[in-house]
Amino acid sequence: MEHIELFFKSIFIDNMVFATFLGMCSYLAVSKKVSTAVGLGAAVIFVMAITVPLNWLLDQYLLQPGALSWLGEEYASYDLSFLSFIMFIATIATMVQLVEIIVEKFSPSLYNSLGIFLPLIAVNCAILGGSLFMQSREIPSLGLAFNYGISSGIGWFLAILAIAAIREKIRYSNVPPALRGLGITFIITGLMAIGFMSFGGMLTGGDEPKAKEETATVDVVKEDAQKELANNNTKVVE
């Protein structure tokens, strides 16, 4: 049940493109033709399905506060989480290189049609964003991390496929000259995002107190800080 929920949530509700604007650059640049869009989308699904679980393992056994406790008790207090950006991006760059080699070997035609965009997957924010969201949302198990990677990839694939199909058709319509190309693509994406917002009620019935949780944690931190301040003040007075 948890898996199904996460699957649909990351495809529709938290769609990478429409809810968090990740991977917009390649989304806008490669969406002129459906065939290239499908190629890139498939590559993104593949890379995400590998990197998110890998980064989950890294986060769990190396980076999190206390993650190094498997080495021995004296390491339990280490917190390497500030290194997570560099570790995540290194994993991603390596995996993209690997995918490039595999695609070149098994499907030269796909390799040629993707051209420069294959290495650019390394700098596609959706991929790094997937890993960072995986970390900040504290996904609890390896299986769920794999699920999250693959379903966010599918969500991205869906978005780029839809926009490519629309852009192929819009060539025949009479768009104001100044809006042609980039401008109209932005506006269509905006309208699609409005459509995708309505998926928000799919799992929760529409009353998810999402924003409140975050402010609550901030408040707690503030209170703690204030208490500390108060303590310090009293000490000074004493």
Place this chain on the structure above:
Amino acid sequence: MAFKDSKLITDPLADNNPITIQVLGICSALAITAELEASIVMSIAVLFVLGVGNVVISLMRNIIPSKIRIIVQLIVVASLVIIVDQVLKAFAYELSKTLSVFVGLIITNCIIMGRFEAFALANGPWRSFLDGIGNSLGYAVILIIVGFFRELLGSGTLLGFPVLGDPIEKTGVYAFGYENNGFMLLAPMALITVGIIIWVQRTKNPALIED
């Protein structure tokens, strides 16, 4: 500063804007612009990372093997972003909560990789520095325009100060029956706002129109 060098700064501000013309670095431009303050902080972060990163890459351009240059570039950016992230966490904790993962996503901001590839690998440090500053200012212009309109129309404030009056006591503009357009704060309106900026820009300068 020679004329040719000053063009490095002024060009990206309008006619070669990284966001509206080169189509780079869109993600963060859209995601964090619901508040003006976040937009400004993000712009400063990118200014730092791109300015310093461009100089570093430019200094190393003759010793980077071209096969692994993407990994080298990513490591340079990632180190700079770690600095930004730690500084933000130390001095502006709540703001770093608002920006959440998007600070990390500066690493994959295409403007940075794009400028490294297109400029810093082929030019000296001083020109690369100017190019970095110019492009991040071009990015900042769009971010600030979008942030300005979204915060003004969405919550009636600028940088957190109420400028349109008090929506509850019905003072200022609200006395005439104006209401905050909460939709401006949601994701879709960011896209449409950028679309409108592109529309205005290309209407003013028809040379930029795509076919």
